[in-house]
Amino acid sequence: MIASLNRINSNEIQTHAHWYFYEGYEQVFHCIILELPDRQNKRNISRILPGKYSVVKRWSEKYKWHFHISDSNGRKLVLVHQGNYFRDTRGCQLPGTSFKDIDNDGNLDVIWSRRTLDNMLAIAPDKFDLYINDNDK
Numbered sequence: 280m281i282a283s284l285n286r287i288n289s290n291e292i293q294t295h296a297h298w299y300f301y302e303g304y305e306q307v308f309h310c311i312i313l314e315l316p317d318r319q320n321k322r323n324i325s326r327i328l329p330g331k332y333s334v335v336k337r338w339s340e341k342y343k344w345h346f347h348i349s350d351s352n353g354r355k356l357v358l359v360h361q362g363n364y365f366r367d368t369r370g371c372q373l374p375g376t377s378f379k380d381i382d383n384d385g386n387l388d389v390i391w392s393r394r395t396l397d398n399m400l401a402i403a404p405d406k407f408d409l410y411i412n413d414n415d416k
Contacts, residue, residue, distance in 0.1 A: 280307075281408050282334065284372070286326075286415040289316045292386055293365040294326055294415060295378060300402060308402050313365060313373040313389045317413075320352055323369040327351045329413045334359070335406045344400050348372075348409060359399070361392040374399060 286296040294316050300308035318325035327348065337347040337358070346359035354370065362373040363381060365388075374396050375389025382388065389395075 280404055284411045286413050289415045310374045310395045315368055322354055325370055327357050329411045332409045334409045361396050363388045363392055
């Protein structure tokens with residue numbers, strides 16, 4: 280199984296993307312992702328660079344089960360974890376079912392994040408490759 284993250288839109292506040300899991304040529308899962316904009320891969324304020332990454336399932340008290348994107352071009356602890364707002368991430372990725380301005384601040388947030396992450400965890404192997412593509416430039 281492999282995963283693909285396709286960034287589709289970004290502004291000075293956030294980036295919107297689509298995440299897919301593939302089993303061979305068959306798409307077996309889709310969700311949306313909210314992350315920070317491109318700020319030269321700087322820790323805590325930027326999304327990670329496009330490329331190929333290894334991803335593993337991980338447990339922490341704060342996020343419970345989630346994913347760790349390893350080998351992130353000098354970045355550590357880049358995670359895929361639950362959250363709804365761009366302010367919930369410090370360089371991590373937040374999954375959800377769709378985008379919606381939940382808090383009426385003019386920015387699109389993600390909904391059903393924990394449920395979406397649980398669905399991702401259920402389908403994904405313990406380790407897989409993630410290909411990140413910048414289609415938002």
